[in-house]
Amino acid sequence: MNKMRGYTLIEMLVVMVILSIVMVIVTQFISNQATILRKQQLLTNTQQNLRAAGEAITRDLQMACLNPMGVVPGQPNSFEFKVTSPNAVEFTMDQNGNGIMNGADTTWTQPRRDEYRGFYIQRSADTLHPDTLKRPRDATHTTPAAEDVAVGIENLTFRYFNKNGIEVFNDTGGQIARVEFRIEARSAIPYRTRPRYYITRVDSTSVMVRNRAF
Numbered sequence: 001m002n003k004m005r006g007y008t009l010i011e012m013l014v015v016m017v018i019l020s021i022v023m024v025i026v027t028q029f030i031s032n033q034a035t036i037l038r039k040q041q042l043l044t045n046t047q048q049n050l051r052a053a054g055e056a057i058t059r060d061l062q063m064a065c066l067n068p069m070g071v072v073p074g075q076p077n078s079f080e081f082k083v084t085s086p087n088a089v090e091f092t093m094d095q096n097g098n099g100i101m102n103g104a105d106t107t108w109t110q111p112r113r114d115e116y117r118g119f120y121i122q123r124s125a126d127t128l129h130p131d132t133l134k135r136p137r138d139a140t141h142t143t144p145a146a147e148d149v150a151v152g153i154e155n156l157t158f159r160y161f162n163k164n165g166i167e168v169f170n171d172t173g174g175q176i177a178r179v180e181f182r183i184e185a186r187s188a189i190p191y192r193t194r195p196r197y198y199i200t201r202v203d204s205t206s207v208m209v210r211n212r213a214f
Contacts, residue, residue: 039191039199046152046199050185053133053150054203060117060135061179061207066093081160081171082139083118089158089179090118090136093211114138119149121156130154130188154200155184163212177212181205 007015067079079101083090092101093115102115114137122132130152138145160168163177187199 035192042187042189042191042199043201046185046187046201049150049152050183050201050203053153053183053185054205056133056135056149057119057181057183058205058207060119061089061091061181062210063093064091064117064179064209065174065176065211066095067211068094068097069099078174079115080174081176082116084158084160084168084170084176086157086159088118088120088156089181090116090120090139092116119156121153122146130186150185152185152188153183154186155182157182174212177209179207179209181207 064081065079079092079094081089081091094101095115096102116136116138118136120134120136120141122134124131131154132151133149133153133156134141134146135149136146159180160171160176161178161180162168162175165178168175182202182204184200184202190196190198
């Protein structure tokens with residue numbers, strides 16, 4: 001009569017090693033799939049933020065210095081670029097054609113009725129949180145005179161040109177006819193933490209100022 005033979009210690013060790021290898025492979029596969037999914041979600045969000053920021057800047061720049069009354073640049077109540085720095089732009093526009101700049105509606109009941117526009121980045125004090133693209137609604141930038149446009153906007157640069165394509169650095173005499181801007185968006189969180197890897201996307205756009213297209 002044959003006696004039943006059990007597993008030897010060596011056989012059990014071999015099985016445990018094989019199972020460990022399989023578990024490592026499965027765990028790594030699941031981790032990689034989770035990373036890919038997280039990366040794709042962050043990529044989509046980052047691109048949406050970049051698109052929203054770019055469209056808002058383009059739309060407002062095209063309408064910069066709207067001047068139906070024909071007020072002469074440099075004169076009282078003129079509609080001009082007020083700030084033309086490499087990292088911020090601010091300008092006025094006469095939307096209702098009364099020749100006078102209207103300030104922001106501080107009650108927030110009519111948030112887009114103001115005639116002072118522009119864009120700048122508000123830096124986050126916490127490095128783990130994204131910066132925010134802001135639209136000032138008057139020259140003071142104080143609450144509630146600025147509104148959020150898009151989050152995760154890390155860098156914003158502007159260049160200004162006259163009608164002859166020559167770069168200028170202010171709007172003396174109402175000379176700015178085209179604005180180029182470069183915008184960089186970054187994901188709110190890294191898709192991989194060790195080391196930290198963020199999604200970044202960059203876009204560059206040239207905008208003709210419609211009211212200066214002479």
